[in-house]
Structures are given as C-alpha cells and as structure tokens.
Amino acid sequence: MTGSTPSAEPVATPGPAGEIAAGYAFTGPALDLGALLWDGACLPEHRIRIPLAVLNRHGLVAGATGTGKTKTLQLIAEQLSGHGVPVFLADIKGDVSGVSAPGVPNDKVAERAREVAQEWAPAGCPSEFYSLGGIGPGIPVRATVTSFGPVLLSKVLQLNRTQEQSLGLIFHYADAKGLELVDLKDLRAVVAFLVSDRGKAELKGIGGLSTVTAGVILRALTAFEQQGATQFFGEPEFDTGEFLRTGPDGRGVVSVLELPAVQDKPQLFSTFLMWLLADLFNDLPEVGDLDKPKLVFFFDEAHLLFNGASKAFLESITQTVRLIRSKGIGVFFVTQTPKDVPGDVLAQLGNRVQHALRAFTPDDAKALKATVRTFPHSPYDLEELLTRLGTGEAVVTVLSEKGAPTPVAATRLRAPQSLMGPVEAAALDRAVKASPLWSRYAEAVDRESAYEKVSAEQAAAEAAAEEAARAAEAEKQAKAAARAAPRAPKEDRSLAEQVVGSGLFRSLARSVGTQLGREISRSIFGTARRRR
Structure with a gap:
C-alpha cells in the first residue's frame, strides 16, 4: 500500500517519550506521518500516525x-x-x-527515509x-451563477450586508420566475430589468431594489468581468x-x-x-x-x-x-x-x-x-x-x-x-x-437563459410600443377623417388598445414566470443546482 508500513508493536520507552509514543499505538488502519522527535533525537521506532477512520x-x-x-x-x-x-x-x-x-531517488530522500525507518519506493x-x-x-470546472448563489457571489464581489441582501432578493426573484442565471450576463440582464420602468413594480411587495444598490452590484460585476471571471460561470456545470x-x-x-x-x-x-x-x-x-x-x-x-x-x-x-x-x-x-x-x-x-x-x-x-x-x-x-x-x-x-x-x-x-x-x-x-x-x-455551452429571455421580451415590448404608437397615429388620422365624413360604426376596441393589452406588452415577469414557475431550493450557503 502506497506510503504506509505494516503495523508494529510499540517499543516500550520510559519517561515522556514513551507516554507520547503510546498515544499513537493504534490498532486499525492509519497513515504514517513520521518518527517521534524527543530531546533532540529522532526515534524511528516510535511512529506518529493518524487513524484512517x-x-x-x-x-x-x-x-x-x-x-x-x-x-x-x-x-x-x-x-x-x-x-x-x-x-x-x-x-x-x-x-x-x-x-x-513517481518520485526521484536522491541522497536527501534516502537520508530522510533512513532517519524515520521508511521503506521508500517511487510511486x-x-x-x-x-x-x-x-x-x-x-x-474546466464551471458553475452556473444560479448554483453559485447570492451568499458566495456577494463574498467575491465584496458587497456589504445591505447589498448582499438585495442580491439575495434578485436571486429569489429569478428562481421564482424561472429565469435561469447561467452566466454573468444573465444576472446583469435581470438586475437591469428590475430597476427599469417595467420591472420596478415586481419587487415592491418584498422590499424593492434601489437604483443605487443595483448600480453598485452592476459596477462590481463589471470589475469582476474585467478580471476574467466570465469564464468561471457557465455550462456544462461541473459535477x-x-x-x-x-x-x-x-x-x-x-x-x-x-x-x-x-x-x-x-x-x-x-x-x-x-x-x-x-x-x-x-x-x-x-x-x-x-x-x-x-x-x-x-x-x-x-x-x-x-x-x-x-x-x-x-x-x-x-x-x-x-x-x-x-x-x-x-x-x-x-x-x-x-x-x-x-x-x-x-x-x-x-x-x-x-x-x-x-x-x-x-x-x-x-x-x-x-x-x-x-x-x-x-x-x-x-x-x-x-x-x-x-x-x-x-x-x-x-x-x-x-x-x-x-x-x-x-x-x-x-x-x-x-x-x-x-x-x-x-x-x-x-x-x-x-x-x-x-x-x-472542455467545450463551453451557451444555451437560452435569462439574458436571452430578457432580451427577447425587451425587443418584443419595444416592437409593441412602436406598433402602439403607429396605431395611435393611425387612429388620430382616422378620427380627423371621420369628422369630414359620415359617421361609421364604432369599433369595439381601438388598435392601440388591442396592442397595449396584448401579451407581448405585459411585463416580462408575468410572461416568463409562467414558463417554469418553480422556485429553486437553496442551501445554507445559498447554493443550488437545478436537477434535470
């Protein structure tokens, strides 16, 4: 067995050295650390060991x-x-x-082995x-931001207690709404959404996220990314x-x-x-x-x-x-x-x-x-x-x-x-x-996660807003034309109302939240791993 020697009966030695040696006379499997030193002398007959159990x-x-x-x-x-x-x-x-x-034999190794009665062989x-x-x-060992969790990430980003609590709130929101935080751009996208005009209302019921705190977190993430940290977060996540x-x-x-x-x-x-x-x-x-x-x-x-x-x-x-x-x-x-x-x-x-x-x-x-x-x-x-x-x-x-x-x-x-x-x-x-x-x-994978979902919803919302603006302008022109023409039957809803009331124009949280809608269970360190 590599690095170990067979058990041997301890040699009886009077005085403190013997009492110390007796404390290491284990009967079960143990690791050999070396030989006892006492009064300036090395005593190879007295082995110092750690029980395996x-x-x-x-x-x-x-x-x-x-x-x-x-x-x-x-x-x-x-x-x-x-x-x-x-x-x-x-x-x-x-x-x-x-x-x-295997080690390389040399005079120093041979001398040490002799001093401690070790049967040394390269292995x-x-x-x-x-x-x-x-x-x-x-x-490569990678972790997703979701599994790394807010507590450990706060330590890395050197956030204070208030900022750490806000980051925990962000993770809680992402967990609950099914927004998977795979890499740092996912986290950045969710933070930016939660302080946007559309996202502010999402956290009001549980404390909210101040723009100042969000700014601190985003700046810390930027500095973290500049240190090359983007490569540590992603998939495939290491088991x-x-x-x-x-x-x-x-x-x-x-x-x-x-x-x-x-x-x-x-x-x-x-x-x-x-x-x-x-x-x-x-x-x-x-x-x-x-x-x-x-x-x-x-x-x-x-x-x-x-x-x-x-x-x-x-x-x-x-x-x-x-x-x-x-x-x-x-x-x-x-x-x-x-x-x-x-x-x-x-x-x-x-x-x-x-x-x-x-x-x-x-x-x-x-x-x-x-x-x-x-x-x-x-x-x-x-x-x-x-x-x-x-x-x-x-x-x-x-x-x-x-x-x-x-x-x-x-x-x-x-x-x-x-x-x-x-x-x-x-x-x-x-x-x-x-x-x-x-x-x-070896190969990193970049699949659809929070960043892509947020970007898609943002693009959809912007497109819906533009369509609503066009519809409003068209309606305005239609009303102007109607004043000069016989009255026509009134539509049940205007085009603008139809667009604004559509699913595309609703908040990101409500649309994405229905996709997965299950919260991740987190450990005492805030770590988590979504089991597939």
Whole structure:
C-alpha cells in the first residue's frame, strides 16, 4: 500500500517519550506521518500516525512559508489514495502536480527515509487535473451563477450586508420566475430589468431594489468581468461527484485543481473552493462515521476565505464544516497560523500538523503565543520548539480511534513517494486531454437563459410600443377623417388598445414566470443546482 508500513508493536520507552509514543499505538488502519522527535533525537521506532477512520473529523496544516506544508499535503494525499480514499487538492503555486508521478531517488530522500525507518519506493497516484473555467491547464470546472448563489457571489464581489441582501432578493426573484442565471450576463440582464420602468413594480411587495444598490452590484460585476471571471460561470456545470472516484486498481483518485493562472484572484478561487465544498455537502447523503472517509478535501490558503467575511458567511462556513463530517467528508484547512481560522471553525479541527513558525516581529511573537495556546498540555516547551523545527518537521496532535486527542508529538515527517515538484507542462497537458472527463467538460455551452429571455421580451415590448404608437397615429388620422365624413360604426376596441393589452406588452415577469414557475431550493450557503 502506497506510503504506509505494516503495523508494529510499540517499543516500550520510559519517561515522556514513551507516554507520547503510546498515544499513537493504534490498532486499525492509519497513515504514517513520521518518527517521534524527543530531546533532540529522532526515534524511528516510535511512529506518529493518524487513524484512517478519524480523517472525517477535519484538520489543520499550518506553518510559515518554506517549512514543508506542501510536502505534508502530498504525503497525506498519496497515503489516502493508497487506502482507496479520493483526495481533492488545490494547487496554488503549481507544485502539487508531481503527486501523479513517481518520485526521484536522491541522497536527501534516502537520508530522510533512513532517519524515520521508511521503506521508500517511487510511486505516483492516479490523478485528474482541473482548472477554473479552463484558465490554465486542466479540465474546466464551471458553475452556473444560479448554483453559485447570492451568499458566495456577494463574498467575491465584496458587497456589504445591505447589498448582499438585495442580491439575495434578485436571486429569489429569478428562481421564482424561472429565469435561469447561467452566466454573468444573465444576472446583469435581470438586475437591469428590475430597476427599469417595467420591472420596478415586481419587487415592491418584498422590499424593492434601489437604483443605487443595483448600480453598485452592476459596477462590481463589471470589475469582476474585467478580471476574467466570465469564464468561471457557465455550462456544462461541473459535477462535484467526480471527486469521489477511485481508479481501476482501487486507489483513490487525487483531484488537483491547478490555480497558478488565477493566483492573483485570491477572493475568487478561495470562494470557488467553498462552492465545491458546499455543493458536495448539498448533494451527499448522511452516512455517519465510516471506516474511512469518502473524500478528504484540502483547502489551501484558507485565510483568504475568512478575510473580510461577514458574520453570516462565517456562520455558514462553521455550519458546513460541522455537518459535512456526517457526509463522510474530511476537510483540512491549510494556512500559516491557526489564528487565520476563526475559533468556531478551529474548534472542529481535530487533527493538527503544525510546522515551524517565525518570531521576527512583535506580531510574529504574538501569533506564536496564540498558536501554543491552541495545543493540549505538553511536556515540550512548544514556544521554543515551534521556532526551531526544521523543514519537514512538525508538531502533531490527532484524534485517537476513540476520538480523544493524542499527546503532542514533535515529528520528523516521512518523504513523499511521488515527485516533489511539478510535472512537465507537456506531460500535464497529455494527462488532461487523455482524461475521459475532458470531452464532457472542455467545450463551453451557451444555451437560452435569462439574458436571452430578457432580451427577447425587451425587443418584443419595444416592437409593441412602436406598433402602439403607429396605431395611435393611425387612429388620430382616422378620427380627423371621420369628422369630414359620415359617421361609421364604432369599433369595439381601438388598435392601440388591442396592442397595449396584448401579451407581448405585459411585463416580462408575468410572461416568463409562467414558463417554469418553480422556485429553486437553496442551501445554507445559498447554493443550488437545478436537477434535470
């Protein structure tokens, strides 16, 4: 099994080191992280492990830049794959794609394997590569605006609470009237309609939409589109169930979302990751505690998700993280310090891998002290230890098979068996094009949706208005002629009255609303997916 070693009876060691080691002597399947560090020595006979069954209890991988967080993700991912558990990884910097290829033996790898008693052999994992909207290499991952929902979109657009509520009202209206918001031009069309002379009356009964707020939303959408966001929204919409696949050999597929091409849009990709997670939460059934999770989802650069988030948004994240465990999904947040994660979320992260922290400034020192306070009591001087850990070393505490926290353990981590670096661009492109998912998601589809319906109704209304004007002029001329001629029988209705009273001249909402007339059910995050 990739990245794991057979279970062995723990070696009895007196004193604190022995007590720590005893806390990791699990009987069931577990992932091997590395060997215990104590009193300046590496003790390879004492393995630090995470039980497979508790990986749906979530976790945190933290540490300063350059301390080895990415390699830790790779180490955990390849072992999960070996146990038949699918993995999702966000590749921010472009250096995680190597998980798909066998590692390259060298002196450093051999030395690390010897230090931790690891039987190292090169091995890659079955992998799929994705990209947001097709920007960069990977199978395009798209969402419709309708399914993305108003809460997450407000976060991306950086709207305030009032503007977020107005956007929610717009989505509610579109849902109820069957106006499908597939892409951003659909949303723009509906907003413009609701502040037009014909559309203003539609929302009066439920609060209305001010022209000022609509203007803010439209300007935010314009700025968003200028960042290239139009490619992220559309169809075919990605089915997040694709992340739950295993390979023909039973190993879990590692899904790598390639994000280097959009790393200058942090609000977008962090919020898009939250959509993926929320969509999984919305679709999957309750399963309770399993022998192994259905999927482990690594949420990189997690601080970007929480920066500037509203109270309601944070409450939604907290609730999703709390409840998704029972769906068989484990979530690991990856960031620099635990203080980047709100306390209510941090309290739910039972598995912790803390790499080194720096204390170069007063703020660094404050963050270090705050991090130490988040760990259980320990025989280590954690404040000192966390500043002198080397690359590839970490302080670990996880949940035992009974759900109790294990003792804090300084750990020298094992070496990943897959390639520690990116694969070549040509190899990545070949892997993407060879995927059976490529033909399903590669080509964008632009079908009739809200924009086309609004445009058609607008054109019809304008044509009807012109026809009414012509009819009124004709009637005026006819009346003038009638004064000079014998009186004729009066028509029941004038042509103008017939046109103005026609279905074409009625409001967009009433005509379109009868087409589908069913409201979409939305999750706690406002996400939704119309089931066909």
